[in-house]
Amino acid sequence: MKNILVTGGAGFIGSNFINYLVDKHKDWNIINFDKLTYAGNLENLKPSENKENYCFIKGDITNSDLLEFVFNKYEIKYVINFAAESHVDRSILGAEIFVRTNVLGTLNLLEIAKRSNVEKFLQISTDEVYGSLGTEGKFSETTSLAPNSPYSSSKASADMLALSYEHTFGLPVVVTRCSNNYGPLQFPEKLIPLMIINAINNKKLPVYGDGMNVRDWIYVLDHNKAIEKVFENGKIGEVYNIGADQEMPNIEIVKLILKKLGKSENLIEYVKDRPGHDRRYAIDSTKIQTELNWTPEQKFEDAIYYTIDWYLNNKQWWERIISGEYQNYYETMYSNR
Ligand code: NAD
Numbered sequence: 485m486k487n488i489l490v491t492g493g494a495g496f497i498g499s500n501f502i503n504y505l506v507d508k509h510k511d512w513n514i515i516n517f518d519k520l521t522y523a524g525n526l527e528n529l530k531p532s533e534n535k536e537n538y539c540f541i542k543g544d545i546t547n548s549d550l551l552e553f554v555f556n557k558y559e560i561k562y563v564i565n566f567a568a569e570s571h572v573d574r575s576i577l578g579a580e581i582f583v584r585t586n587v588l589g590t591l592n593l594l595e596i597a598k599r600s601n602v603e604k605f606l607q608i609s610t611d612e613v614y615g616s617l618g619t620e621g622k623f624s625e626t627t628s629l630a631p632n633s634p635y636s637s638s639k640a641s642a643d644m645l646a647l648s649y650e651h652t653f654g655l656p657v658v659v660t661r662c663s664n665n666y667g668p669l670q671f672p673e674k675l676i677p678l679m680i681i682n683a684i685n686n687k688k689l690p691v692y693g694d695g696m697n698v699r700d701w702i703y704v705l706d707h708n709k710a711i712e713k714v715f716e717n718g719k720i721g722e723v724y725n726i727g728a729d730q731e732m733p734n735i736e737i738v739k740l741i742l743k744k745l746g747k748s749e750n751l752i753e754y755v756k757d758r759p760g761h762d763r764r765y766a767i768d769s770t771k772i773q774t775e776l777n778w779t780p781e782q783k784f785e786d787a788i789y790y791t792i793d794w795y796l797n798n799k800q801w802w803e804r805i806i807s808g809e810y811q812n813y814y815e816t817m818y819s820n821r
């Protein structure tokens with residue numbers, strides 16, 4: 485058995501990852517370690533919760549004593565670190581928790597992994613560490629880091645710390661940097677689920693600035709299949725970019741969602757831009773495609789429809805979220821726009 489600590493496994497990407505792999509790799513013993521912040525939701529893990537090779541531990545990656553206990557008890561030899569504060573807008577409202585979790589939490593994990601002679605430490609990072617592009621070009625693994633938001637700065641710091649632990653101490657670290665994910669179970673503060681849910685509820689769809697900022701979209705399962713490849717075959721000390729070559733301006737996505745749901749474009753409301761808003765992201769994923777034989781399978785024009793259908797068919801999931809903590813957040817973020 486491979487004893488794998490998956491941190492942040494109750495969030496969007498981590499829960500999709502566990503649900504996808506728990507049956508596929510019966511020899512992977514998955515220990516999901518998650519603080520259950522506003523973004524963590526154990527309902528996401530219903531398909532995995534009774535599996536023999538899965539267990540959940542509520543905990544914070546900044547808690548050394550608890551982590552030390554977990555590493556010893558489960559004889560952890562592999563770490564996949566999804567745990568993070570992940571929302572750019574929240575990092576603009578308050579950066580401290582981003583530094584605490586994303587930087588200090590990752591450092592804490594690296595230290596304990598070093599002491600426990602971990603055999604692979606996979607740091608899940610983001611294309612936002614590269615900053616913003618003009619109209620041409622793509623991010624490659626050799627693009628200089630130039631993070632612009634407190635969120636992306638905290639993620640870049642974590643990447644650097646992880647790679648420094650490989651260089652200095654020989655900890656077997658690999659880093660992935662992926663573009664914008666979409667799919668089931670995404671917390672409805674992010675563009676796609678927020679717009680789908682607002683459209684279903686006939687609420688305004690707040691588009692930042694001129695709506696022409698471009699993101700490069702990847703279906704969450706394609707990201708998770710790439711992580712699986714990197715976990716199994718990625719070279720120690722390397723960075724792998726992950727993306728599906730599907731660039732879209734935000735406003736086009738918003739219009740597509742409205743069209744699919746049969747709603748009027750009058751619901752669109754252009755609002756004050758996000759401070760420091762990165763204009764365009766685009767990922768060159770040649771390295772992972774050629775070296776690890778990974779290719780994205782889902783086309784945006786198909787998978788956005790499965791995604792919209794998932795939110796239509798899983799109202800209970802998101803109604804519970806927006807009736808609680810998310811509502812307070814929603815008030816803070818959007819009430820004066
Ligand atoms: P998410 O916000 O949906 O989930 C984050 C999870 O981490 C939650 O379950 C939360 O409870 C947990 N968590 C937060 N702080 C913690 C702490 N201190 N200790 C333990 N657990 C903690 O995020 P996501 O979208 O699933 O992103 C997962 C990872 O992938 C993040 O590292 C993010 O930076 C990265 N990433 C996300 C995207 C994207 O488009 N969503 C793209 C590239 C990379």
Ligand code: DAU
Pocket residue numbers: 570571572573609610611612662663664665673674675676678690691692693697698699734758765
């Ligand atoms: O690129 C990878 C990153 O993608 C991940 O590292 C982050 O964790 C993830 O949150 C995401 O960051 P973005 O800032 O790109 O995602 P978000 O969904 O917040 O915004 C996508 C775009 O939509 C961005 O240009 C801002 C815009 N937007 C967003 C919201 C929430 C709006 O116009 N209106 C909105 O209400």
